[in-house]
Structures are given as C-alpha cells and as structure tokens.
Amino acid sequence: MCSWVEDLDNIEEVEELLDSNFVQEEINKYLKNTENAIELISKIIPLTNEDKKDYRRVKKIDNMLDSEFLAPFKDVQIRGEASLQIKLTQISDKLLEQKKYDILRKKTIIGIGGQFSAGKSKFINSILNGGEELLPEDQNPTTSIPTYIVKGNEEISAYTSENKKVSLDVEELQALTHKFYEKYSMGFSSFIKSLFISTSNIPYEKLVFLDTPGYSKPDSLDAENQNELSDENRALEQLRSVDYLIWLVDIENGDLKQPDIEFISKLKLEKPILIVVNKADKKIGREIEQVIKAVEDTAIDKGINLFAVTAYSSRNREEWKSAGHISDFLESSMADKNKEDIVQQICEIKRDVLDDIKEKLENCRKERNQLKNIIFNSDDIMEITSLINLYGEQLEKIHDLEESRSIYQKNMRSLEAELQTYYGRK
Numbered sequence: 191m192c193s194w195v196e197d198l199d200n201i202e203e204v205e206e207l208l209d210s211n212f213v214q215e216e217i218n219k220y221l222k223n224t225e226n227a228i229e230l231i232s233k234i235i236p237l238t239n240e241d242k243k244d245y246r247r248v249k250k251i252d253n254m255l256d257s258e259f260l261a262p263f264k265d266v267q268i269r270g271e272a273s274l275q276i277k278l279t280q281i282s283d284k285l286l287e288q289k290k291y292d293i294l295r296k297k298t299i300i301g302i303g304g305q306f307s308a309g310k311s312k313f314i315n316s317i318l319n320g321g322e323e324l325l326p327e328d329q330n331p332t333t334s335i336p337t338y339i340v341k342g343n344e345e346i347s348a349y350t351s352e353n354k355k356v357s358l359d360v361e362e363l364q365a366l367t368h369k370f371y372e373k374y375s376m377g378f379s380s381f382i383k384s385l386f387i388s389t390s391n392i393p394y395e396k397l398v399f400l401d402t403p404g405y406s407k408p409d410s411l412d413a414e415n416q417n418e419l420s421d422e423n424r425a426l427e428q429l430r431s432v433d434y435l436i437w438l439v440d441i442e443n444g445d446l447k448q449p450d451i452e453f454i455s456k457l458k459l460e461k462p463i464l465i466v467v468n469k470a471d472k473k474i475g476r477e478i479e480q481v482i483k484a485v486e487d488t489a490i491d492k493g494i495n496l497f498a499v500t501a502y503s504s505r506n507r508e509e510w511k512s513a514g515h516i517s518d519f520l521e522s523s524m525a526d527k528n529k530e531d532i533v534q535q536i537c538e539i540k541r542d543v544l545d546d547i548k549e550k551l552e553n554c555r556k557e558r559n560q561l562k563n564i565i566f567n568s569d570d571i572m573e574i575t576s577l578i579n580l581y582g583e584q585l586e587k588i589h590d591l592e593e594s595r596s597i598y599q600k601n602m603r604s605l606e607a608e609l610q611t612y613y614g615r616k
Contacts, residue, residue, distance in 0.1 A: 218369075227365075233356060234382060251605065254608070259278050260274065261601075262595075266590075278539065281535055298398070299432045300398065300436060300520070301428065302401050303454075304405075304450075305440065310404070316507050317507075318394075336400060336401065336428045337400070338384065338399070339387045339401070340388050340399075341394060342389070344389055346359065346362075346385070348378075348385055366378050400432060402425040402429055403425050433461065434523045436465075440469055441470055441481055441501065442469070444481055445481070445484040451494070455492075464498055464500070465499045467481050467502070470501040470502055471506050540602055547594070547598075551588060555588060565578060
C-alpha cells in the first residue's frame with residue numbers, strides 16, 4: 191500500500207478520498223474531455239487591450255505607493271517612516287485586488303494562513319457551510335489559488351494575473367484542482383491570481399474569508415517546482431492586505447514551528463491573531479492540551495500578538511471543549527469600527543508626511559532667525575565667520591526641504607489623478 195494511505199487514520203478516510211477523486215474525474219466534463227479542458231483554458235488565458243490598460247494603471251499606482259511615495263525625502267528622516275512604509279505596502283497590496291475592491295472595501299477581511307496541508311480549505315468549509323464544499327479541498331502547490339469567500343448573490347469569478355475577471359460555474363471551479371494538472375500537465379495558478387466566491391450559504395455578512403496557498407512546500411517537490419510556484423510570495427502578498435488573521439497549525443506538528451514564526455513576523459499585522467490547532471480529532475484530550483500549551487508558550491515567547499490559541503476538528507465541526515474562541519474572534523472582527531477607505535488612508539499618510547515636513551521647516555527657520563540675530567549682535571569676527579557658515583548650512587537645509595516638499599506635492603497630485611481615474615471618483 192502507498193505510504194500516503196498508510197499515514198491516514200482509518201480505512202473510511204481512504205475510501206472517502208478515493209471515492210471523491212473517482213467521482214470528480216468521471217463526472218467533471220473538464221477532467222473527462224480534452225476539448226472541454228481546452229475551452230476552459232482559453233476562457234481564462236486571453237487578455238484584451240482594455241484588460242491590459244486597467245492592469246498597467248493599477249501597477250502604476252502600486253509602484254507610486256511602494257517606490258515613489260516617500261522618495262523625495264530620501265535624505266530626510268520622516269517621523270515614523272518605517273511604520274508609514276509598512277502601511278503603504280499593505281495599501282498597495284489591497285489596490286492590486288482591483289475590481290474586487292469595490293466589494294471588499296466595505297467588509298472586514300479574515301485571512302486564513304498556514305503551512306501546506308494544514309487543512310485551510312477544509313477548515314473554511316467546516317466553519318462557513320457546515321462542512322459542505324465551498325472550496326475544492328483536492329489541492330496541491332501546483333493548483334493552490336488564493337480564494338475569497340463572501341456572502342452575496344451566487345457568483346464565482348476568477349481574476350487573472352493581469353486582473354481580467356472571468357466568470358466560472360461550479361463545475362469549472364471544481365476542475366481547478368490537481369486532477370486537472372495530473373491529466374493535462376497544466377495548472378491554473380500561473381494564470382489565476384485569485385478566485386472570488388459569492389454565496390448566500392454562509393452566516394457572516396460583514397466578513398470576507400481569504401483562503402491562501404500554504405506558504406511551505408511538501409518535501410516531494412523538487413527545487414525547480416519550488417522556484418516556479420513561489421506560493422510563499424503569493425501567500426505573503428495576500429495576507430499582508432487582510433484585516434485579521436487566523437493561523438492554522440496541523441496538530442501533528444506538535445508546536446508552532448520556526449518557519450511559521452518567521453512568516454507571521456513578515457506580515458507586520460497590527461491586530462492580534464487567532465492560532466487554531468487543526469485536525470484535533472487525531473489526538474486525545476491530554477495530547478491536545480499539550481499542543482495548545484506548547485503553541486501558546488512559543489507564540490508569546492516570540493512576541494506574537496495573540497488573540498487566543500484553540501484546537502478544532504474540521505471533520506467533526508467542533509472546537510475543542512467548546513471554547514468559543516473562533517466565534518469570539520469573528521464577532522470581535524465584525525465589531526471593528528476602524529476599517530477605513532484606502533483613499534482615505536493614503537490621504538492621512540500624505541497629511542502626516544506634510545505635517546512633519548512643515549514642523550521641520552518651522553524649526554529650521556527658527557534656528558536660521560536665531561543665528562541671524564546672533565550674527566547681527568556679535569562683535570567677534572571669528573564667531574561671526576563660524577556663525578555665517580552655520581547660517582549657510584541652515585539655508586541649504588531649508589531649500590532642500592522646500593524642494594523635496596514641492597516634488598512630493600507634485601507626485602501626490604499625479605497619484606490622486608490616477609486614483610480618481612481608477613475608482614471613477616470626481
């Protein structure tokens with residue numbers, strides 16, 4: 191028997207997996223018929239000139255935020271510069287979601303992260319739809335695609351790497367699994383940046399759930415595939431833009447591993463995160479307690495801002511000891527009143543930068559005037575010479591700040607024009 195079968199807990203789990211794979215391949219027309227598969231591929235890959243125009247615009251805005259926003263002040267220490275740059279990066283990541291943003295901006299985004307095979311898709315299906323399959327769970331790193339789930343009218347959309355929107359039906363969605371890759375040697379993760387599932391069958395109207403690719407790869411993948419797929423970068427880009435994070439840990443890991451810690455630290459999230467020890471049905475009570483304690487101790491020791499650590503069984507659809515941490519976390523997320531419009535956030539950062547430059551200019555002018563008065567009242571030639579040099583340096587500093595501010599204001603006018611065009615705001 192294959193090793194992956196030996197690792198499963200019982201024969202029922204094996205039969206369930208084999209049956210689902212067989213049914214999927216026999217019924218799904220895109221897996222059964224090559225002509226239908228080609229039809230699905232051609233539906234997703236084409237890119238019109240209008241799509242390219244939209245894509246170039248959003249990439250231009252992204253570059254202005256990431257690279258040009260603070261560039262005029264490269265020689266000036268802006269107050270809270272590191273924090274501002276993190277916020278700008280998060281904003282630019284949100285902007286790259288483009289047309290989906292009109293839906294997402296009024297809701298709180300809950301990101302689901304973790305290593306490959308931590309059970310993220312099954313966890314989301316379990317807590318949102320009673321275990322019914324909203325998301326394909328038959329995934330591997332060649333097919334994993336970041337997926338948003340939101341309450342609304344029934345609709346499935348794929349957004350290509352250049353932000354073209356493609357409507358899909360359920361059967362097309364179910365074809366985006368590793369069975370398609372195995373049969374046709376082609377995955378969709380290179381072409382689809384994210385999926386968007388809108389359905390009335392979930393209970394949280396104000397929340398959007400984001401299922402991301404596992405940032406890690408199984409040992410069986412070779413180096414060439416690892417470089418080609420770069421799921422870590424995709425997961426990092428997606429999760430930096432979320433409002434809250436649920437991080438899944440496979441209970442078999444026994445603790446929060448160093449790669450988890452390093453990945454979470456890269457996200458620079460301000461809000462506390464919920465860590466869920468998943469697949470709790472694989473352990474008994476005492477073992478579950480030990481893993482929760484180990485994860486909690488490690489997270490605190492590494493400075494991770496915790497909401498809570500809990501255990502959950504997606505198979506049984508229950509939180510260990512009915513702790514209620516998951517529902518409390520979601521309720522807390524929905525109650526957050528601090529979610530701001532992206533354009534408003536950009537305006538506030540611009541205001542903070544200009545206020546800081548204004549304060550620096552006022553201080554420089556005050557020092558210049560003080561030097562001027564001392565020079566005027568001094569009789570010491572040597573002192574006057576020294577003060578004149580300082581006076582000249584102060585004038586140069588004022589000139590540089592004013593010139594940088596002028597360039598910055600010009601850049602901001604360009605950015606605001608792009609944003610108005612992008613959002614259609616007058």
